[in-house]
Amino acid sequence: MEKQVTGGNIQKMETPGGKGAASCCSPAESTTKADAGSCCGQPKDALGQPGVVDGSSRPATVTVEWSQADYIGQIKCRLGFSRMEYTVSPGLYAVGKPDNGSDVLVSANYKLSFDILRHSLKGLSVWILALDTKGINVWCAAGKGTFGTDELVSRISATGLKGIVSHKRIILPQLGAPGVAAHVVHKKTGFNVYYGPVDAKDIPAYIAAGYAATADMRTVKFTFTDRLVLTPMELVPALKKYPLYALSVLALFGLGPLGIRFESAWSGGWPFLLIGLITVLAGAFVTPALLNVVPSRSFAVKGWITGMALLLASSGFTGIFGMDYVLMVATFILFPLLSSYIALQFTGSTVFTGMSGVKKELKFAIPVYLLAAFISFVLIVIYKLREFGVA
Amino acid sequence: MKYLLDVTSLELFKEKCTGCGLCAEVCPHAVFAIKDKKAEITDRDMCMECGACAINCAYGAIKVDAGVGCASAIIGGMITNSNPACGCGDSATKNSECC
Structure with missing residues (x-):
């Protein structure tokens, strides 16, 4: 059913139409405000509309490993080359083998952010919901409102999330909070917003602790590196x-x-x-x-x-x-x-x-x-x- | 690291607070603590005015003039006489130098 796209980091799932959905970029968790921008250039192996679940296609599966192209993309982004085109298609992605009880992690469609998120999900089977943040990282996009209540509400309905998971729990990066009113999202969609940790690498621990972040996970750092x-x-x-x-x-x-x-x-x-x-x-x-x-x-x-x-x-x-x-x-x-x-x-x-x-x-x-x-x-x-x- | 002292526009209206604790959860600089079922500001100089607390308070107990703490955005706002906005992500302006 699934096969690996050559050289890519995303596996495509065969769909009834025979066309796989894959895109090189997907949602991501930003660790710093300055991760803004979008990189990746439209992926050459983008084969379809990931994430849109309308019966004709299914969410693309992404790996937690980074390919050589991912590493190169990251370096280019950091140096400022084509960072505004480093994006993934907004929509729903699968990590591992998620089912209707699996967690939903919301992210941006800046590939640098999306990659950091998926890289931190080793061993987990979860859904990733990439919002259309115009290729900007979570925190900057939240400040602008593109990682925001309206986009989240419409992306939940566009992807048919209610038909995919049987629970009402969506996990947002904490740094997405400046753009999202959790109570409004609940009122409009029925989903309860859980704010996850600042740093994507803490997500497994956060989930394991029953969706609880320590005070340390909740504060943003700004080290020499x-x-x-x-x-x-x-x-x-x-x-x-x-x-x-x-x-x-x-x-x-x-x-x-x-x-x-x-x-x-x-x-x-x-x-x-x-x-x-x-x-x-x-x-x-x-x-x-x-x-x-x-x-x-x-x-x-x-x-x-x-x-x-x-x-x-x-x-x-x-x-x-x-x-x-x-x-x-x-x-x-x-x-x-x-x-x-x-x-x-x-x-x-x-x-x-x-x-x-x-x-x-x-x-x-x-x-x-x-x-x-x-x-x-x-x-x-x-x-x-x-x-x-x-x- | 702490920025300039005594500049933040953050305001907390305790009478509206229900002590739900969401402000303390979303704040990336641990500005809020919940004591006796009410939020309180621990160190207001740590506030960077991101606005996460205010937008997530369902009871309207927090007010902050949220915005980007970015010099080039603010200078841009002064020149065009508009609100400071970061140019990132406006598809019209493919500004690769921003943010």
Whole structure:
């Protein structure tokens, strides 16, 4: 009845029509807010509509093991390649050999999340209900409302869940709670929402304990490793702007009264190419990685401190203290604040920054950034005019 | 890790609370505890305003201005004069740099 799809992680079940239902991606449990995005690219081995149980097709069965393609997909996602297409089809999936008494685990249709969920279900026979979260992880989607009451209610009816299980128990990831009103789901579908643990790996223990999560399973962690895996998505967007920055720096230093001079573009510009890289590293990598070590609660301040520290630490290479003093002052004003701005972006990836706090930071930080940018601009103009012998 | 102090918009109306405990269950930062059949806030500075408690309270005993604690979303909201929203998952904008 079942056979393994070659190279895929999903087995297809023969259906009356002879067409198997399988898709490479399925629901998932997100462990961190920043797992957002969807990866996977429409799976090449997607053969049909998984999950739709209307008599003509049956839920696809997914394995708990990851294939090589799954591992590669995960790495690509983490680096930001085609993560918005890394999805599984919304619908119902089978893990093991579930029957009408088996548990139903609800997840997102971001394949990274779906894979983490199925990988944690070794030895279990359960159903997975993947909601259409537009390829976004559970927590982010819950915040947006796509992992939400309405989608859950309609997905329950679209998959005919009532005809598949004889109980009234659906287990949601705890981090899906910001989008779902459990009492409304009960009123509209008759199903009782059980909030499972934050982390998918705790699901077997949660089920074994009679649907009880320990206090530890209920709290979200943000370890060094958790933060480290998020840094590529901080570095990549910042580095995409680097070529433009580099070009501007070279143009600025090469600009003479009689046109661009390549020699002075390089001799004057290279320290700033280095300082630019160091600044990106400070804001997008060092600050997130050492988040708990860098002083201050404010991300803007943390980023400034890290940026300033690396600027000073690298002064031996960049020769910043030997520069024209107008240029030196502009550098010390501009670059630590640039690191501050980049570090502030990490608030979108953390598990503990709230909107009111970020708004408070921005209220203070944005005027400072704008003022600093203006002052730096004026200083650079003064520097160039003096160089030209005008001022 | 704790973010800025004394900024959260979280409010608990004890008179409406039935002590069902769902808020304590869904909160990822253990902000709530149930004592004497009533919810109480243990450490409000741990609140990240995700809104899980408020949406799941069937009795309307919790209010919080829920939203994304994400600088680029909030800056985007300021520029377009709209509510801060994360761009992820809007099929119109295939933004691969988001979240």
